[in-house]
Amino acid sequence: MSAARIVKEVKGYHAFIKFLIGIVMVGVIAGMVRFIFGLGVTTNLNDTYPWGLWISFDVVTAVPLAAGAFTLGAIVHVFHIKKLEPLVRPAIVTGFLGYSLVCVGLILDLGQPHKGWQVLRPDYWNLHSPMFEVSMCVMAYTTVLFLEFLPPVAEKFGWHVPLRVLRWLEMPLVIAAAAISTLHQSSLGTFFLIAVDKLHNLWYSPLLPLLFWMSAICTGMCIIIIEATASHKYMGQPNEGELLRTLAKILPWALGAYLAVRAYSLIFMGKGPYFDRPGLTFSFMLELGIGFILPFIMFMQKSVRENDRRRNIAALLVIGGLVLNRFNVSMFGMMNEAEVYFPSIIETLVTLGIIAAHILLFVLIAKYFPIFEHHPETVDYTIPDRLHRTGEHKEKKSYKEQPVSQES
Amino acid sequence: MSTRKDFSRDKSFLIDMTKCTGCRGCQVACKQWNQLEAEQTEFFTGEGYQNPPAMSEYTFTRIKFRDYQKNGQNEFAFYKEMCMHCNEPACASVCPVGAFVKTEEGPVVYKSERCIGCRFCMIACPFNVPKYEWSKAFPLVKKCTGCYSRVKEGFAPACATACPTAITYGPREEMIKEAERRLGQYPDRYIHKVYGKEEAGGTSVIYLTNLPFDELGFKPVTMRALPGYTWDALRLVPGIFLAVGGGLSALSWFTHRRERLKREQAGEMVTESSAPQIEDTDRKEEQ
Known part of the structure; x- marks a missing residue:
């Protein structure tokens, strides 16, 4: 259409990228300030609240937000719902970026970052520590995600041999991803099992690990919905509405199961008093009502699943619910009324920088690597017993050049 | 983590708060033995008369004051705050690099060379004992060492040595027996409870008092050893x-x-x- 509109769009895109780069730069500077002056001066952490925004958001919340990669990998490759495959790559890129930034957040939060590698020292291992388990899993899974992320890179540069090796590794990686993720998504909940007299009764439950895992799966799918819709709208990527509809059909089941376990844990395993603190009661109602029950009802409606905008709203509600849930467990529910923690400017800037870095890298990777163009309906995925076939990557490449004509 | 089940021979503190005069000799002795810096503090910045206002990287133990009325007269009650040296410490169970160890002798000690600074110990401790060096660029955790360096050589901890009245130090089994003997002998003088016998699965610091424990600022703690709560999930x-x-x-x-x-x-x-x-x-x- 009009050239003016295209120019305007390109300008908007450049402005957006510059804006993101700006926030990332500010975050990097804030991170440097933290390392020069130390945690005590630059954060509002203290002996009462040794964990703050960086743990609550950059680790405890960011990990489930990156859960789309393993969820979708399992749905597509194990349960064989092949038509969702085009969504796998965006999910893996999100996951890889998310986990890399979790590592950044963790290192910033450590008091002795130069000694962080000691978690790997076998003579220091402590199998009783949920933190040990999570850090091992996060390292292993970041590696898995890196390998899963390599195929588009190899495709882009035409590295055929690595591509074939990676294709052969695909299934083992998908299964490793699901197994490792199950462990550490749930172990983030295990963290707070030890805070037995600190975490408020509304959230403390022996089932926290299971609840963390289930809510991570729900959120992983919702993130994919948001991401695919936004990429279509703002980045000119293909419309995956058809596929998102299928994904949205799984969601009421996943959310329903989560709510059932949550209700069971509260009613049969919890102990009162529950509603002794109005602030927490409000936060709890908001989280459960608006963040989980409402979208559960919404996703049950066909009209919501089939409408891009409504589906997006429901998905956003779930994401909001999860974020609030993780903050309730790791921050609000752990506070006492006498002393309130509020993140410092440095803490906030670093976290904003990390979020901006995630979006920025995603946009750039999606622009320069074949992330969304990957529609491998024609690709044979049974590589392990057909290793001798070599035409695969070429077949895939050709897809773009001759899209629909083959079928007719 | 130790898998020890018998803690009866662990060296333990029996702190009889009815006998404490609030002289704070223990606070001074602790600072001296552990070479802890002085802290600039102001009176009444904490919850009562006690100073410093809280345990910190510079203060491993302190005496809390509480005034109350008894028979129309004003009275003081005291409570010595310190690491409880749990039989099965939460800090030791959550540390990813095993920086906390429950020693054979009884004290729970911290190996700073292992610490990566994740501060999970501070979240896990039911008594909020581990403190952080917030003043430093690369902080470590600080807490009462149970004077392990002294105990190892057969001495009593600095605070127990300095205390003229209230602290008895010896094998846990004997300390509990002594506490129960006092409760039996002077039932009017005490609240009938040996704090630390069951709390958090049992601790190496045992208290007797004449005021309800919650009034003294003792937080309600579970009677089950804390590592079990996470291990229930982790063992799967x-x-x-x-x-x-x-x-x-x-x-x-x-x-x-x-x-x-x-x-x-x-x-x-x-x-x-x-x-x-x-x-x-x-x-x-x-x-």
């Missing part, structure tokens, strides 16, 4: 890993096999239609 980890990994492997093998059979049944038609396509792309790439 290998099983879940194998179950998820194995289950998904089996499932994907099955779905792929079904898919392949379906394709092989469709057979001829597929190969015929896909073959020219590959040739086609080959030619394109050559160009």
Whole structure:
């Protein structure tokens, strides 16, 4: 259409990228300030609240937000719902970026970052520590995600041999991803099992690990919905509405199961008093009502699943619910009324920088690597017993050049 | 983590708060033995008369004051705050690098060379004992050492040595026996409870008092050893890993096999239609 509109769009895109780069730069500077002056001066952490925004958001919340990669990998490759495959790559890129930034957040939060590698020292291992388990899993899974992320890179540069090796590794990686993720998504909940007299009764439950895992799966799918819709709208990527509809059909089941376990844990395993603190009661109602029950009802409606905008709203509600849930467990529910923690400017800037870095890298990777163009309906995925076939990557490449004509 | 089950010979503190005069000789002795810096503090910045206002990287123990009325008269009650040296310490169980150890002698000690600074110990401790060096760029955790360096050599801890009245130090079994003897002998003088016998699964610091414990600022703590709470979930980890990994492997093998059979049944038609396509792309790439 009009050239003016295209120019305007390109300008908007450049402005957006510059804006993101700006926030990332500010975050990097804030991170440097933290390392020069130390945690005590630059954060509002203290002996009462040794964990703050960086743990609550950059680790405890960011990990489930990156859960789309393993969820979708399992749905597509194990349960064989092949038509969702085009969504796998965006999910893996999100996951890889998310986990890399979790590592950044963790290192910033450590008091002795130069000694962080000691978690790997076998003579220091402590199998009783949920933190040990999570850090091992996060390292292993970041590696898995890196390998899963390599195929588009190899495709882009035409590295055929690595591509074939990676294709052969695909299934083992998908299964490793699901197994490792199950462990550490749930172990983030295990963290707070030890805070037995600190975490408020509304959230403390022996089932926290299971609840963390289930809510991570729900959120992983919702993130994919948001991401695919936004990429279509703002980045000119293909419309995956058809596929998102299928994904949205799984969601009421996943959310329903989560709510059932949550209700069971509260009613049969919890102990009162529950509603002794109005602030927490409000936060709890908001989280459960608006963040989980409402979208559960919404996703049950066909009209919501089939409408891009409504589906997006429901998905956003779930994401909001999860974020609030993780903050309730790791921050609000752990506070006492006498002393309130509020993140410092440095803490906030670093976290904003990390979020901006995630979006920025995603946009750039999606622009320069074949992330969304990957529609491998024609690709044979049974590589392990057909290793001798070599035409695969070429077949895939050709897809773009001759899209629909083959079928007719 | 130690897997010890018998803690009866662990060296323990019996602190009889009815005998404490609030002289704070223990606070001074602690600072001296552990070479802790002085802190600039102001009176009444904490919750009562006590100073410093809280335990910190510079203060491993302190006496809390509480005024109350008894028979119309004002009275003081005291409570010595310090690391409880739990039988099964939460800090030791959550530390990813095993920086906390429950020693054979009784004290729970911290190995700073292992610490990576994740501060999980501070979250886990039911008594909020571990403190952090917030003043430093690369902080470590600080807490009461139970004067392990002294205990190892057969001495009593600095605070117990300095205390003129209230602290008895010896094997846990004997301290509990002594506490119960006092409760039996002077039932009017005490609240009938040996704090630390069962709290958090049992501790190496045992208190007797004449005021209700919650009034003195003792937080309600579980009677179960804390490591068990997380271990209940963590012990399932290998099983879940194998179950998820194995289950998904089996499932994907099955779905792929079904898919392949379906394709092989469709057979001829597929190969015929896909073959020219590959040739086609080959030619394109050559160009």
